[in-house]
Amino acid sequence: MTEPVSKMPIDAKVKPALTSLLYQLADDDFILAYRGSEWLGLAPHIEEDVAFSSISQDTMGHAAMFYQLLEDLGEGNVDSLAHARKAAERRNAVLLEVVNGPGHYLSSAQYDWAFAVVRNYFYIQAKKIRLDSLKNSLYQPLAEVALKVNMELYYHLLHWKTWFIQLMQAGGEARTRMEAAIRKVLADFEGVITLGPLAKDMAEHGLIEPEDVLKQRWLLTMKPVFESINLAVSEADLAMKNGNGRIGEHTADLDAALTTLSEVYNINPAASW
Amino acid sequence: MLIKTVLEALHNVKDPEIDTISIVDLGMLEQIVVEGNSVLVKLLPTFMGCPALDIIRKNVETELGKEGIFEKIDVQFIYHPPWTSDRVSETGRIKLKEFGIAPPPKLISETGEWHVDCPFCESTYTTMENLFGPAACRSILYCKSCRNPFEAMKPVSTMM
Numbered sequence: 001m002t003e004p005v006s007k008m009p010i011d012a013k014v015k016p017a018l019t020s021l022l023y024q025l026a027d028d029d030f031i032l033a034y035r036g037s038e039w040l041g042l043a044p045h046i047e048e049d050v051a052f053s054s055i056s057q058d059t060m061g062h063a064a065m066f067y068q069l070l071e072d073l074g075e076g077n078v079d080s081l082a083h084a085r086k087a088a089e090r091r092n093a094v095l096l097e098v099v100n101g102p103g104h105y106l107s108s109a110q111y112d113w114a115f116a117v118v119r120n121y122f123y124i125q126a127k128k129i130r131l132d133s134l135k136n137s138l139y140q141p142l143a144e145v146a147l148k149v150n151m152e153l154y155y156h157l158l159h160w161k162t163w164f165i166q167l168m169q170a171g172g173e174a175r176t177r178m179e180a181a182i183r184k185v186l187a188d189f190e191g192v193i194t195l196g197p198l199a200k201d202m203a204e205h206g207l208i209e210p211e212d213v214l215k216q217r218w219l220l221t222m223k224p225v226f227e228s229i230n231l232a233v234s235e236a237d238l239a240m241k242n243g244n245g246r247i248g249e250h251t252a253d254l255d256a257a258l259t260t261l262s263e264v265y266n267i268n269p270a271a272s273w
Numbered sequence: 274m275l276i277k278t279v280l281e282a283l284h285n286v287k288d289p290e291i292d293t294i295s296i297v298d299l300g301m302l303e304q305i306v307v308e309g310n311s312v313l314v315k316l317l318p319t320f321m322g323c324p325a326l327d328i329i330r331k332n333v334e335t336e337l338g339k340e341g342i343f344e345k346i347d348v349q350f351i352y353h354p355p356w357t358s359d360r361v362s363e364t365g366r367i368k369l370k371e372f373g374i375a376p377p378p379k380l381i382s383e384t385g386e387w388h389v390d391c392p393f394c395e396s397t398y399t400t401m402e403n404l405f406g407p408a409a410c411r412s413i414l415y416c417k418s419c420r421n422p423f424e425a426m427k428p429v430s431t432m433m
Contacts, residue, residue, distance in 0.1 A: 050413075051405035058409055061322025065352070144353035151355060151429050152320060155404060 010073065010139075017201035018139055019073060020091070021208060024196065024246060025130075026066035027092035030082060031254070032123060033059035034261050035096070038105040044113055055120075055156050062149045069141055083265035087255050088248045091196065095188035096123060097245070097254040114174070114181035117167060121160035122185050122222075126192050128153050129217050130208065138206035161225070168229040179231075186233065187241040193218065196246030275307045275342070282336045283314070289328045290408060294368040296329060300360025303351060311345035312337060317356040319429075320409035326350060358429045374411065375425035389425045391416035 010018065036056030043049040067078040075081060090097075096119070101111035131153065134146035167174045195202055195211045203210040219235060226233050243249030283302060284295045296302060296316065304315040314333055318326055330348045337346045358377035361369070366376035370392045378387040390397050396418030403413040404427075411424045 047403045047413075050403055050407070054405035054409055057322040057324075058320060059322070061320065061409075065321055144355075147431060148321065148352040148355040151357070151431060152409075155427070159404065 014139075014201075014205045014207070015073070017198045017205055018142075018207055019070060019075060020196055020198045021202050022066050022070050022073075022142070023091040024093075026063050026070065026081070027090050027245075028096055028123075028127070028192070029059050029066065030063035031090070031092045031257065032096040032120070033057075033063060034257060035100055036120075038100055038109075039111065039116065040105075042105065042109055042111055051159060052116075055159065058152045058156065062152075065145050065149065069145065072141065079265065080269065083262040084269065087250045087258060090245065090248065090250060090254065090258075092245050092254075093188070093191040093194075094240075094242045094245045094249070094251060094254075095119060095185060095192055097257060098188075098242070098251060099253050099256075112177070112181065114167065114177040115184060117160060117163045118178065118181040118185045121157075121164045122189060123192055124153065124156050124160055125221060126189075126214075126218050128157055129214055129221065133209045133214060134207075137208060142207070165225070165229060168231065182231070182233075186237045187239050190238045190240040191243070191245055193238065194240070194244065194246055196244075275312075276305050278340060278342070279305050279307065279312055279314070279337060282340055283333065286329065286332045286336050289325045289332070291369065291372050291374065293372045294365050296333075298362045298365030298368060300356060300358075300362065300365065301329075303354070310343055311347070312343045313347045313349060315349050315351050317352070317354070317360075318350050319356050323409055325408075355431060356429070357431060358426060361426070369426065373423055375414070375423060377426040377428045387428050389414055391419060391421065392423055392425075393421050394419040 033056045036052060036059065039049075039056075040053050041049065043052050063082065064078060067081045070076070070081055071078050100116060101109065103109040103111070105111075128150070131146045131150045135143055135150065137143040137146065164178075167178050193211065193215045195208070195214075199211045202208050208214075215235075215238075222233065242251055280297070280302075283297050283305075286296050288294050288296065288299060299319065301316045301319065302314070303317050304313075306313040306315070314337070316329070316333075330350075333348045334346050337343055359379065361377060369376045373392055375389045375392045378389055388397065389399055389401075391399050391414075394416060396416055398417045399414050400417060401412065402415050402422065406413045406424050410426055410429075412427055413422065414425050415422050
């Protein structure tokens with residue numbers, strides 16, 4: 001893992017909101033990168049396999065940076081933050097933890113590519129908007145990380161947006177499956193947008209802009225894309241059907257994922273990697 | 274004087290995958306701090322998820338250890354300023370090309386378009402096969418002129 005970047009004293013009043021925000025950023029990227037890695041070898045074609053695993057690797061790198069910022073704030077070391085926390089302690093959005101589809105990546109995987117495209121595209125656009133805001137965060141180490149992450153996001157966004165538009169324009173089965181995936185993603189997208197119970201404090205301390213400003217910006221950015229493919233999406237479509245991950249509500253999918261991804265770590269948590 | 278020695282040593286630390294180019298020519302070196310018999314090297318990671326970072330750290334420690342003048346050698350990866358592809362030196366661009374990797378396009382126009390020439394035959398008649406390549410920092414292209422597949426370093430800029 002990388003060394004601490006820069007440490008700055010942090011006001012006790014600001015700290016709960018700051019750590020809450022960092023846990024959300026880290027956990028979101030961590031679990032989605034994991035879900036992305038499960039696609040390895042199963043993507044629609046070999047070039048996509050290369051691209052998707054590269055994106056997942058970047059995303060895991062972003063999670064590591066956010067966990068590092070938490071380590072710098074005394075929250076524990078990066079590896080244990082990533083591997084040793086139980087589902088109830090995780091703050092990722094539920095949408096990002098749900099399985100890629102029926103089956104297991106080692107056998108009989110019936111993963112849904114439409115869901116992968118929509119989940120990743122919608123999330124990465126939201127992440128881009130969040131990071132653009134974080135570039136002006138008053139917590140300088142976070143603003144610096146945001147600038148770095150943002151440059152890599154350019155490529156991720158381009159990739160998923162291309163898939164999204166092409167499959168939506170393809171018609172037939174592709175369109176039908178994409179629309180089903182869109183309904184599924186929007187039903188839990190409020191869980192991605194929300195910044196949790198301390199959202200107000202985050203904005204007041206200048207860590208990030210208010211939740212609703214970011215939400216409106218996402219809707220505004222997506223609007224021309226939706227219009228171009230003749231899709232009607234309104235603010236009311238965004239919901240939180242399967243729970244609020246920001247307060248530790250999660251599905252059984254997360255428990256299963258944590259068991260798998262921390263298996264090696266748990267053999268010997270003291271080992272150095 | 275010592276800083277010069279350190280810099281020379283760092284020129285011997287190559288990219289673990291591209292052994293013609295040093296981390297200095299890649300533009301990863303941000304600062305060398307020498308205090309008494311300790312040295313601190315601050316490096317900028319190219320892409321964050323890059324698994325080569327730990328190898329580079331170890332190689333820097335080993336290389337500086339050979340000098341036998343430092344008791345304490347520290348390598349720190351920092352994110353600020355962020356690494357951008359225009360940090361690759363002129364020497365670095367030549368070395369990349371020798372290896373068969375097209376250097377990152379220098380200018381990114383306002384449209385975000387970029388163009389890469391074939392590192393083997395210089396032809397501009399190339400196509401992008403995959404924006405994402407075998408490493409986070411590279412894309413896969415194909416030269417329609419000499420019919421060779423090749424890799425190119427991705428342009429990375431804070432304007433993106």
